[in-house]
Amino acid sequence: MTAQIDAPRSQRIDPKYNRSRKSRTNFEMIAWLFMRISGVILIVLIFGHLFTNLLVGDGVHAIDWGFVAGKWASPLWQIWDLAMLWFAMLHGTNGVRTIINDYAEKDRTRFWLKGILYIVTAFIIILGTLVIFTFDPCMVTGKEYGFCPAG
Ligand code: HEM
Known part of the structure; x- marks a missing residue:
C-alpha cells in the first residue's frame, strides 16, 4: 500500500489559519x-x-556564596553570565512564542498568552541583569569569607 502525500503548499490554506x-x-x-x-x-x-562550575577544581563541592562572589568579581564571568541569561531567555521566549502561534487558535488567546510571556521575559531579563551588575558579596553573609571590610 502506498500513501499519497500532497506537495508542500499545493493545498489552499484556510484563511483562518493564515496569521x-x-x-x-x-x-x-x-x-x-x-x-x-x-x-x-x-x-x-x-x-x-x-565545565567551570562542576568539573574544574573541587567541582560541585566548591559552589557556595564565596564561589559566586569570586566569579562575579571578574568582568569575564559577568559578561558570560549576562550573555547566557539574554540568549537563553530570548531563545526560550521565541520558542514559546512559536508554540503559542502554532497551538492557540483564538486571536485573543494568542494575544494574552504572548502578552504574559513578554512581560515575564522582560521582568526576568531586567532582574537578572541588575543582579549580575549590582551584586555585593558583603551584603549579607559575605563577611564569613573574610573578603569584606570588618564592621
Ligand atoms: C544547548 C543549547 C540549545 C540549543 C542547541 C537549542 C537549539 C534549538 C533549535 C535549533 C530550536 C528550533 C527548533 C525548530 O524550529 O524546530 C530550538 C527551539 C526551542 N528551544 Fe532551544 N536550544 C538550546 C537551549 C534552549 C534553552 C536553554 C531553552 C529555554 C530557555 C530552549 C527553549 C526552546 C524552545 C521553547 C524551543 C521551541 C520548541 C519548538 O519549536 O517546538 N532552548 N532550540
Whole structure:
C-alpha cells in the first residue's frame, strides 16, 4: 500500500489559519535564523558554564556564596553570565512564542498568552541583569569569607 502525500503548499490554506496576512516584514525568517544561531552560541555558553562550575577544581563541592562572589568579581564571568541569561531567555521566549502561534487558535488567546510571556521575559531579563551588575558579596553573609571590610 502506498500513501499519497500532497506537495508542500499545493493545498489552499484556510484563511483562518493564515496569521501572517498583515506581515510585510521578514521578522519570522529572522526569528527562525536567530533560533539556529542562538542555539549554537548557547552550546558554548552552557557547556563552558557547566565545565567551570562542576568539573574544574573541587567541582560541585566548591559552589557556595564565596564561589559566586569570586566569579562575579571578574568582568569575564559577568559578561558570560549576562550573555547566557539574554540568549537563553530570548531563545526560550521565541520558542514559546512559536508554540503559542502554532497551538492557540483564538486571536485573543494568542494575544494574552504572548502578552504574559513578554512581560515575564522582560521582568526576568531586567532582574537578572541588575543582579549580575549590582551584586555585593558583603551584603549579607559575605563577611564569613573574610573578603569584606570588618564592621
Ligand atoms: C544547548 C543549547 C540549545 C540549543 C542547541 C537549542 C537549539 C534549538 C533549535 C535549533 C530550536 C528550533 C527548533 C525548530 O524550529 O524546530 C530550538 C527551539 C526551542 N528551544 Fe532551544 N536550544 C538550546 C537551549 C534552549 C534553552 C536553554 C531553552 C529555554 C530557555 C530552549 C527553549 C526552546 C524552545 C521553547 C524551543 C521551541 C520548541 C519548538 O519549536 O517546538 N532552548 N532550540
